[in-house]
Amino acid sequence: MEFIRAIGLATSLVRRFRPSIIVSAGGYASASMGAAAILTRTPLILMEQNTRPGLVNRTLSRFARKICVGFSDSATYFNPTKVVVTGNPTRFQYRPDRSPRADRQLQILVLGGSSGAHRLNIGAVGAFKIYGKSVINLHVVHQTGEADEELVRSAYREIGFAADVVPFIDDVANALHRADLVIARSGAMTVTDIVLGARAAIFVPYPFHKDQQQVHNARVIEKRGGAIIVRDDDQLAPNLARELEALIRNPARLDEMGLRAHQEAHPDAARHIARICFELAEQAAA
Numbered sequence: 001m002e003f004i005r006a007i008g009l010a011t012s013l014v015r016r017f018r019p020s021i022i023v024s025a026g027g028y029a030s031a032s033m034g035a036a037a038i039l040t041r042t043p044l045i046l047m048e049q050n051t052r053p054g055l056v057n058r059t060l061s062r063f064a065r066k067i068c069v070g071f072s073d074s075a076t077y078f079n080p081t082k083v084v085v086t087g088n089p090t091r092f093q094y095r096p097d098r099s100p101r102a103d104r105q106l107q108i109l110v111l112g113g114s115s116g117a118h119r120l121n122i123g124a125v126g127a128f129k130i131y132g133k134s135v136i137n138l139h140v141v142h143q144t145g146e147a148d149e150e151l152v153r154s155a156y157r158e159i160g161f162a163a164d165v166v167p168f169i170d171d172v173a174n175a176l177h178r179a180d181l182v183i184a185r186s187g188a189m190t191v192t193d194i195v196l197g198a199r200a201a202i203f204v205p206y207p208f209h210k211d212q213q214q215v216h217n218a219r220v221i222e223k224r225g226g227a228i229i230v231r232d233d234d235q236l237a238p239n240l241a242r243e244l245e246a247l248i249r250n251p252a253r254l255d256e257m258g259l260r261a262h263q264e265a266h267p268d269a270a271r272h273i274a275r276i277c278f279e280l281a282e283q284a285a286a
Helices: 002-017 028-039 055-060 072-077 118-137 149-158 172-178 188-196 213-223 236-248 251-262 269-285
Strands: 022-024 044-048 066-069 083-085 106-111 138-143 164-166 181-184 200-203 227-229
Touching: 002 028, 022 028, 022 055, 028 044, 028 055, 044 055, 044 269, 066 072, 066 269, 072 083, 072 213, 106 118, 106 172, 118 138, 118 149, 118 181, 118 236, 138 172, 149 164, 172 188, 181 188, 181 236, 188 200, 188 213, 188 251, 200 213, 200 236, 200 251, 213 227, 236 251
Parallel strands: 022 044, 044 066, 066 083, 106 138, 106 181, 138 164, 181 200, 200 227
Antiparallel strands: none
16 A cells, blocks of 8 residues: 555656656665656666666566666666666776785775674674784774674774774775775675775675675676675684685785776766766657
């Protein structure tokens, strides 16, 4: 009943506002407006951030004029005549350069997410504990989310490692620019940021999503040789420690992985999507 009511409200809004086009970014909240686009015959553009599309975009794709996808692997799920591989638009400008590392410490960025990824946060600290005294050769910045900030800070203190623990990073582009390796979940926008920044990554996909979207996002980069996937299970800490040790012993591999990841980047995604929107709006007005 709530969904039917939402469609009615969305349809009423479309008829009042009379948009030239409707752009839907997917997710359950977009379903009612997508339905309104169909009912009012308003041209519909879909944006699909993940490699494997969710239920709403799969359903609406039959009625969409264009489908802008973040990853090339997404195209197989849609009508190829409608798909445009645009990449995902980001808020930041990235500088994917590789300055000489010399003898400085390796920089590791752990992205626990703005709202926190508790299992990833604890697994990362556990990996550094297993890695032991070798962490002296590393500098770690760990974004925890607010809920885990004090817990993670205390955990690093217990293992005697002075990591920079922060609840949130405002300037993600700069943090990526300083990093040699990123440990993170593999949501669509996280993956997009990392490949635009040309950084090597260890992805720990969120394990409880029904469609396993994060696993598929990570595999796109893994196939290019730009990332390693570690499962989020009871062995997360030792598995992370093993992969960390192998990568840290081979800094040249980090450089190569970053370059390979960047092959999936689309730095002009926002401009590309905007151009498609204006072109379709002009066609609808003609």
